[in-house]
Amino acid sequence: MSGADRAARGGGRMRLRGLMRKEALQILRDPSSLAIAFVMPVVLLLLFGYGVSLDAKHVPIALVVEQPSAASADFTASFRRSPYFAPVRMASLPAAERALLAGQVNGIVHLRADFETRLEGPGQAPIQVIVNGVDANTAGIVKGYVQGVWSNWLQRRAEAAGRELVSPARLEPRVWFNPDMRSRDYLVPGLVVVIMTLIGAMLTALVMAREWERGTLEALMVTPVTIREILLGKLVPYFVLGMGSMALSVAMAVWLFDVPLRGSFAVLAATSALFLLVALGMGLLISVIAKNQFVAGMIALVATFLPAFILSGFIFDINSMPGAIQVLTHVVAARYFVAILQTLFLAGDVWGVILPNAAALVVMAAIFLGLSRRKSRKRLE
Amino acid sequence: MWARILTLVIKEFLALLKDKRSRIVIIVPPLAQLIVFGYAATFDLNRAPFAVYDEDGGAAARALVARFQGSSHFQRVATLRRESQVRPLLDDRNALLVIHIPRHFEADLLAGRGAPVQVLLDGRNSNTAMLALNYSREIVEQFNQHWSAEHGLPPPPARLEMRAWFNPNLESRWFIISGIVGLLTLVVTMLVTSLSVAREREQGTFDQLLVTPLRPVEILIGKALPGLVIGTLEASIIIVLAVVWFGVPLRGDLVTLYTGLVLFLLSGIGVGLMISSLAVTLQQGLLGAFLFMVPAIILSGFATPIANMPALVQDITYINPARYFMTVLRGVFLEGTSFQVLIPQFWPMLVIGLVALTLAGWLFRHRMY
Numbered sequence: 001m002s003g004a005d006r007a008a009r010g011g012g013r014m015r016l017r018g019l020m021r022k023e024a025l026q027i028l029r030d031p032s033s034l035a036i037a038f039v040m041p042v043v044l045l046l047l048f049g050y051g052v053s054l055d056a057k058h059v060p061i062a063l064v065v066e067q068p069s070a071a072s073a074d075f076t077a078s079f080r081r082s083p084y085f086a087p088v089r090m091a092s093l094p095a096a097e098r099a100l101l102a103g104q105v106n107g108i109v110h111l112r113a114d115f116e117t118r119l120e121g122p123g124q125a126p127i128q129v130i131v132n133g134v135d136a137n138t139a140g141i142v143k144g145y146v147q148g149v150w151s152n153w154l155q156r157r158a159e160a161a162g163r164e165l166v167s168p169a170r171l172e173p174r175v176w177f178n179p180d181m182r183s184r185d186y187l188v189p190g191l192v193v194v195i196m197t198l199i200g201a202m203l204t205a206l207v208m209a210r211e212w213e214r215g216t217l218e219a220l221m222v223t224p225v226t227i228r229e230i231l232l233g234k235l236v237p238y239f240v241l242g243m244g245s246m247a248l249s250v251a252m253a254v255w256l257f258d259v260p261l262r263g264s265f266a267v268l269a270a271t272s273a274l275f276l277l278v279a280l281g282m283g284l285l286i287s288v289i290a291k292n293q294f295v296a297g298m299i300a301l302v303a304t305f306l307p308a309f310i311l312s313g314f315i316f317d318i319n320s321m322p323g324a325i326q327v328l329t330h331v332v333a334a335r336y337f338v339a340i341l342q343t344l345f346l347a348g349d350v351w352g353v354i355l356p357n358a359a360a361l362v363v364m365a366a367i368f369l370g371l372s373r374r375k376s377r378k379r380l381e
Numbered sequence: 382m383w384a385r386i387l388t389l390v391i392k393e394f395l396a397l398l399k400d401k402r403s404r405i406v407i408i409v410p411p412l413a414q415l416i417v418f419g420y421a422a423t424f425d426l427n428r429a430p431f432a433v434y435d436e437d438g439g440a441a442a443r444a445l446v447a448r449f450q451g452s453s454h455f456q457r458v459a460t461l462r463r464e465s466q467v468r469p470l471l472d473d474r475n476a477l478l479v480i481h482i483p484r485h486f487e488a489d490l491l492a493g494r495g496a497p498v499q500v501l502l503d504g505r506n507s508n509t510a511m512l513a514l515n516y517s518r519e520i521v522e523q524f525n526q527h528w529s530a531e532h533g534l535p536p537p538p539a540r541l542e543m544r545a546w547f548n549p550n551l552e553s554r555w556f557i558i559s560g561i562v563g564l565l566t567l568v569v570t571m572l573v574t575s576l577s578v579a580r581e582r583e584q585g586t587f588d589q590l591l592v593t594p595l596r597p598v599e600i601l602i603g604k605a606l607p608g609l610v611i612g613t614l615e616a617s618i619i620i621v622l623a624v625v626w627f628g629v630p631l632r633g634d635l636v637t638l639y640t641g642l643v644l645f646l647l648s649g650i651g652v653g654l655m656i657s658s659l660a661v662t663l664q665q666g667l668l669g670a671f672l673f674m675v676p677a678i679i680l681s682g683f684a685t686p687i688a689n690m691p692a693l694v695q696d697i698t699y700i701n702p703a704r705y706f707m708t709v710l711r712g713v714f715l716e717g718t719s720f721q722v723l724i725p726q727f728w729p730m731l732v733i734g735l736v737a738l739t740l741a742g743w744l745f746r747h748r749m750y
Binding site: 030032033035036040043044047048050051052053054055056057059075100101102106119124125126127128129130131132133134135136137138139140141143144146147150154157167168169170171172173174175176177178179181182183185186194198202205206210290292293294295297298299300301302303305306307309310311313315316317319320321322324325328329339342343346347350352353 | 400406426497500511551575662666674691711
């Protein structure tokens with residue numbers, strides 16, 4: 001290596017350090033960047049960690065018993081005992097239907113006057129169940145709960161009569177990774193991804209556009225700084241900031257929300273760094289393309305949160321989407337990180353999931369950063 | 382006064398629509414997102430991959446597996462021969478569930494001993510696992526009924542007759558799409574309003590605006606009207622698409638729907654302008670927009686029911702305008718709820734809107750830096 005080369009590289013390192021220092025000062029002096037990195041994850045995780053749940057408990061349900069009897073009392077008592085229901089006694093079916101329409105109850109269980117006689121006689125006694133189907137997911141879960149109450153009741157009734165209730169085949173479910181089916185355990189890792197997408201993109205979405213708009217990039221162009229140094233100088237401080245907020249989010253997930261972390265810390269750190277590169281790269285690309293803070297801000301509003309929320313598999317299962325949409329989800333970086341984080345938190349270091357998704361993240365990071373590099377030239381228009 | 386406001390409104394529209402990129406961002410993504418999200422956002426279980434580990438191999442076992450295969454909720458992806466094959470399959474997410482039929486299944490059935498069928502589920506996404514489990518229960522239940530009828534066994538003494546109102550097949554799509562109308566309306570409103578004052582503040586043109594004869598009220602109206610117009614137009618297109626493209630029923634009347642829409646826009650614009658006038662730079666405006674929009678959407682009852690939230694968070698949702706609009710949208714679209722019933726949803730949005738707009742107007746003059 002010649003002396004001139006070495007001098008140039010040394011100069012490069014110095015220039016880079018200068019740029020990073022300038023960016024770090026800018027971060028520290030405008031409270032909004034620090035707020036993005038540290039206040040936003042805390043506020044959002046607190047709100048969502050406690051607020052977002054798909055576990056329906058104490059579902060209000062109307063019980064209509066036309067003719068109280070020993071059998072009907074026995075049956076309704078099963079609902080009272082269940083933690084999933086908060087039963088309300090209603091005098092008549094029309095009253096219960098009005099309550100259902102007004103949204104006061106989510107379902108109606110109706111026992112007709114002849115319930116006991118038909119129960120003792122031949123044939124089957126009907127139990128009418130009406131659920132409000134508008135929220136189909138909750139309605140489906142409530143139907144499942146009713147079925148559970150019903151079959152337990154049949155079982156106990158048969159045992160009390162000294163008989164054995166024999167259903168031909170018996171389902172024995174075993175749920176891996178999350179035996180209690182706590183929805184929070186899979187929602188919190190997904191939330192971390194959504195929040196990191198926002199943070200990564202928001203931190204960088206405006207930085208290049210700001211320099212363009214204020215004309216400071218023109219000032220930089222007359223210096224020996226190369227465009228690669230400018231981009232790196234932007235990326236590194238925000239990367240450090242982003243890793244800090246990732247660490248904060250993970251700490252909250254584990255210690256505040258008791259989500260198990262079964263994978264190794266090293267894999268978590270490595271994949272997080274990778275994802276952060278993608279998110280920052282996306283913000284940088286938006287910034288470079290827009291060259292105008294207003295437009296960059298608008299693109300960031302539209303392109304980050306909703307796709308990460310809906311198309312990532314965070315809450316809506318990707319396998320159930322139509323084929324064309326499943327293909328489309330591959331351009332959403334959050335999708336890969338959701339798969340990685342859900343697996344790392346709940347299952348462990350499963351390489352069959354981590355490696356392909358990490359590879360996809362590498363490709364996306366390369367594309368975003370490469371495009372940002374190509375699109376930003378040291379030239380005026 | 383109106384002439385002054387009109388010139389400001391024209392200027393605002395020009396600022397939004399003259400730049401080609403910002404014009405595109407306002408119009409194209411919300412509509413494209415409606416189409417994509419309308420298909421993507423579903424809580425239904427379709428073609429969930431399952432594997433069969435059948436140690437019995439008899440006719441009864443095959444009949445049970447055939448019921449799973451015949452269901453549109455499940456799709457068979459693998460047949461296992463050994464127990465050791467189960468773990469990698471579930472670990473790598475290649476199958477959501479494995480149905481394990483033990484040896485002697487048919488013999489147990491015939492002897493009336495209650496033959497066990499094991500279902501192993503990947504619980505990483507507990508909602509999907511729960512759905513898959515419920516469908517598996519239904520399938521086994523049907524199998525049992527069929528088997529009992531064929532072999533002359535007595536049925537259980539009571540049976541459930543389940544019905545779902547408004548949505549007999551329990552398709553989640555209608556529920557979700559009517560919610561997406563609200564989401565996208567909110568996004569468009571935030572796009573148009575949350576950066577508008579912040580931009581002028583950063584560029585210094587807001588100071589110039591303040592020394593013109595325009596009073597704060599007039600500036601407020603001038604800044605709010607474009608949001609109202611663009612929001613109403615886009616929401617209308619989105620509503621038409623929801624009905625025509627996705628076939629979501631519109632059972633209520635349009636007056637009720639648009640009352641809700643205008644009030645929601647008013648509250649969204651109010652909050653957007655408030656954020657925007659609090660912000661000194663665009664970055665702060667953007668941060669504020671996200672800090673409002675993201676919780677507003679997640680705590681609106683769009684995807685996860687408000688009833689499942691803890692009491693404290695439920696109380697917080699009362700200051701969230703999106704919460705009321707979701708109720709209006711779902712009521713009008715799916716249940717045909719009348720105007721009177723929805724009045725408790727209308728007035729909170731009006732109050733939020735008026736308070737936020739007043740604050741925004743006040744901030745115009747009092748937030749100097």
